[in-house]
Amino acid sequence: MRATASLSRGLIAMLVLAMSAQLPLARAEIVDTDAMAAKTSQVEQERARVRDFLDRANVKERLQALGVDSMVSADRVASLSEEEVHALARKIDGMPAGGNLSSTDIIIIMLIAILIAIAI
C-alpha cells in the first residue's frame, strides 16, 4: 500500500517534470492573476506549479491517513491556497487542531488561569 503510494507519487513527479520541460518557456499570453500576486519569473512560476501539484498529492494522502474519506479529501485539498498547501505538506503534524472541550474544561481552565495569575 505504502510502496504503491510512493511509486505512484514518483510517477506523478516524473510526469509533471516531463510535462513542464515540454512547455515552451515563454508563450504569448496574458499574465495571470496568481503570477502577478507571486511576483516571480515564469520559470520560477512553473517550478512553483510543479511543487504545488506534488504538495497537493502529498496533503491529500496525509488527510486520508488522518481518517478523511478519499473522495472528500480531494475537495478539501482543492480549497486550500498554494501557501496553505505548502505549509500543510511541511508540518501538518505540528499544527494545532482545535477540538475537544467541555464546560467543566472551561471552568478548570479559568481556575488554572487565575491560580497562575496569583502565583506569578
Next chain:
Amino acid sequence: MAAGRAVRVWRRRMVVLAFVAASGCASLPGPLPDQGAGAPGGLPSRVELSDVPFHAQDAYQCGPAALAMVFGSAGVERTPGQLVQQVYLPLRHGSLQVELLAATRRAGLVPYRLAPRAEALLQEVAAGHPVLVLQNLRFDAFPQWHYAVVVGYDLVAGEIILRSGGERRLTMPIAVFDRSWAKGGRWAFVARSPEDLPASADEAGYVAAVADLERVSPEAAARAYGTALRAWPANLLARMALGNAAYRRHEPDLALEHYRQAVRAHPEAADAWNNLAQVLHDTGRHREALQAAEQAVATGGPRQDVYRATLTGIRAAAIR
C-alpha cells in the same frame, strides 16, 4: 492570629491578581477606560452581537460549530454536521486552522485573517462581525486548542463575550482571554460575504484573501474584487484580476476596459501593458496593440520573456 495572616496573604494576592490582570491588558489598546469614559479609537465601550446564531459543539467538533456560527452571521446557513465533512480530522480529534479558511471559501465567503492585535478584534466586533479565534486553554507544553467565536466585549466590566463549546454566552476576563489567545499567536479571522469589507481590512491583505478565494469560487471572488476596488479604486491586482476573469470568459471588451483603467492608474505596470496588448491584438486593434506591447517590453520586469513573446507574436501577425 493565623486567620489574620491568611486574610493578609489573601489580600496581597488579590492585589497581585489585579495588577497581573491589568498588565495582561497591556496588549489591548491603551489602558482600559474608567467607568463612563469613552473607549479607545472611537470604539463603543460595550458591544454584544446577540443575533449571531449559536450551535453547541458535539464531542470534539468546536471547529464545525464555530464555523457554522460565523457563516450564519454572514447569511450562509450551514449546520455543524454539514461542515464536519469539510474540516474535521477524525484521528486528530480536531480541525486545522487552514481548513477553516478553506471551508469558508467553499461557502463563497471571504476569509480575512485579522492582524494579531486586540484593536483589530474589537474593531470587527464593533462593526457587527463575529470573530472566530483560536485559543490554547492550557499550557504551551500541553496544549488544549479550541475554537470559539467572539461576539462581544465590555471594556467597562473588562470582559470578552464568546460563543464557546456548549456555552451560548461565555464571558471571560479580558486578561484571561488574551492569554489563551496569545498562546495561539492571536490567530483570528472573519468570514464575510463578498460585498462586505471587514472593518479592519488592509488593502494588500484583503486583495490577497480574495485571490485565494478565486481558485475555489471565481464568481464570489469577482464580487469581492469589486468591493476591494470600491474601497481602494487604484488597486492594481483587483483591477487586473477582473480584466483577466473577463478575458477568460471571452468578454474582450470588458477585459479591455479593465486593462485600460489599470495602465491609466499604473503606467509602470508591465503586466497590465502586456495583457492590454494581447486583448487589443485579439480584437483587431493592431497599431495600439503594438504600442502597448512595446511599452511592456520597455518597462520590463521579472516576466520580461512573456512580454517579448507577446511583442513577437503581434509583430509576426502584422507581417502575415
